[in-house]
Amino acid sequence: MATTTSSARAIPRAYGTRARLVNEAELRATLSTFRELSDEDWRRPTVCTGWTVRDMLAHTVGQYEELPRPWVAVRRIRQAARTHPHLGRLDGHNEIQIEDRKAVPGRELIGALAHFAPQGLIAVRRTPAAVRRRIRPSWLYPEAKALPEDSMDYLGNVIVARDTWMHRVDLSDATGAELVLDGHDREIVDQVVLDLALSWTGPAVEIDLHGRAGGRRLLGIGTPAATLHADAVDFARHLSGRPSRRRPELEGDPLVRDALMAARVVF
Numbered sequence: 001m002a003t004t005t006s007s008a009r010a011i012p013r014a015y016g017t018r019a020r021l022v023n024e025a026e027l028r029a030t031l032s033t034f035r036e037l038s039d040e041d042w043r044r045p046t047v048c049t050g051w052t053v054r055d056m057l058a059h060t061v062g063q064y065e066e067l068p069r070p071w072v073a074v075r076r077i078r079q080a081a082r083t084h085p086h087l088g089r090l091d092g093h094n095e096i097q098i099e100d101r102k103a104v105p106g107r108e109l110i111g112a113l114a115h116f117a118p119q120g121l122i123a124v125r126r127t128p129a130a131v132r133r134r135i136r137p138s139w140l141y142p143e144a145k146a147l148p149e150d151s152m153d154y155l156g157n158v159i160v161a162r163d164t165w166m167h168r169v170d171l172s173d174a175t176g177a178e179l180v181l182d183g184h185d186r187e188i189v190d191q192v193v194l195d196l197a198l199s200w201t202g203p204a205v206e207i208d209l210h211g212r213a214g215g216r217r218l219l220g221i222g223t224p225a226a227t228l229h230a231d232a233v234d235f236a237r238h239l240s241g242r243p244s245r246r247r248p249e250l251e252g253d254p255l256v257r258d259a260l261m262a263a264r265v266v267f
Contacts, residue, residue: 002170003045005206008197008217011190012038018187019157020125027117028044030060030168033177034110042106046174047242048167053174054106055098056167061112062097063163067120073140088140109165124156132156147266148195158191159266166240166267169233177235185213189232192239193217195265202259209235226252230258239265 034057041053049095051059066073080092087095101109109228124132132153137144144150147159160161165188193207199221204220206227214232218224230238230248238244243263250257 003023004146005216007221008200008207008219011106011194011197012218013158014191014225015153015157015160019161022184022187023121023124023157025129025170026115026164026188027121029180029182029184030171031114032109033168033171033180033210034058034106034113036177037106037175038201041175041177043199044174046170050169051098053171054109056099057106057109058101060092060164060167061101061109061116063122063160064113064117064215067160068123070140075083077140081182088143093141093252095127098181106186124152124160127152127242129153132210138243148198161188162191162267166202167240169237170242181212181216181233186215186232189213189236190215192236192265195238196263203253205256207235226250226254226256226257227228239263240267 008110012018037053038198045051046053050057062076064133066076069191076093077089079149080087080089082095084092090235091132094151101112104112111224116135117138135152136150137152137155138150144155147154169179171177189209192213197217200219202219202220203225204222206224207217207219208227208229209215209217209232210230213236221243228248228250229234230244231246234244234246235248238248238261248257250260
């Protein structure tokens with residue numbers, strides 16, 4: 001963990017080779033974790049409401065499948081409008097991802113992820129950066145307007161790895177599987193902290209995140225009014241809207257706690 005504090009806004013955005021390496025490392029970690037599951041694990045509920053472990057993997061397969069095949073996403077959005085009109089466009093589309101593979105056993109879904117995910121990452125890499133920056137995910141999902149950058153560049157380079165990573169955390173929580181962390185996990189958490197910093201309007205606060213994915217960063221400008229101590233993965237759970245395992249510790253201005261507890265980052 002870093003021993004000095006630097007501005008979270010100084011974290012470089014993960015693009016190009018850096019993003020590719022993080023995406024590939026997270027895919028390897030996710031596949032490895034799913035391959036260790038027992039037959040009973042596939043039916044376990046996850047923190048994602050209504051989703052089992054098998055459902056979560058079917059959703060992940062669908063995410064990668066759509067990167068080189070955007071027409072599949074369009075078809076799912078249209079189908080969801082008919083069959084899940086009570087859901088938002090993104091949530092309804094996610095349900096169709098699961099329903100499309102409702103008869104596929106979990107073990108076969110692992111093979112599907114190993115097949116589609118590399119294709120999806122290659123599609124992102126081969127699309128010219130200028131084109132990726134012009135394509136707006138909000139054209140398909142209005143929810144994407146909440147992204148720090150409404151671009152396919154940001155979606156493919158940052159959100160894909162982040163979404164896959166958080167579902168690996170969900171998988172660990174649901175099954176008790178070991179959550180193996182390395183350098184790429186810290187890269188993903190850094191991008192989460194960067195997005196938090198870009199939206200932060202509160203007083204300066206030092207974020208001291210523990211564990212292999214952790215680090216020490218400053219939100220805001222000036223002398224910190226408080227210091228937050230938390231496990232890095234647990235803080236990411238919180239920012240995603242998931243329940244945290246342990247309550248963060250705060251030193252300093254108690255009003256900062258309210259702002260941090262209300263803070264959210266898109267996953």
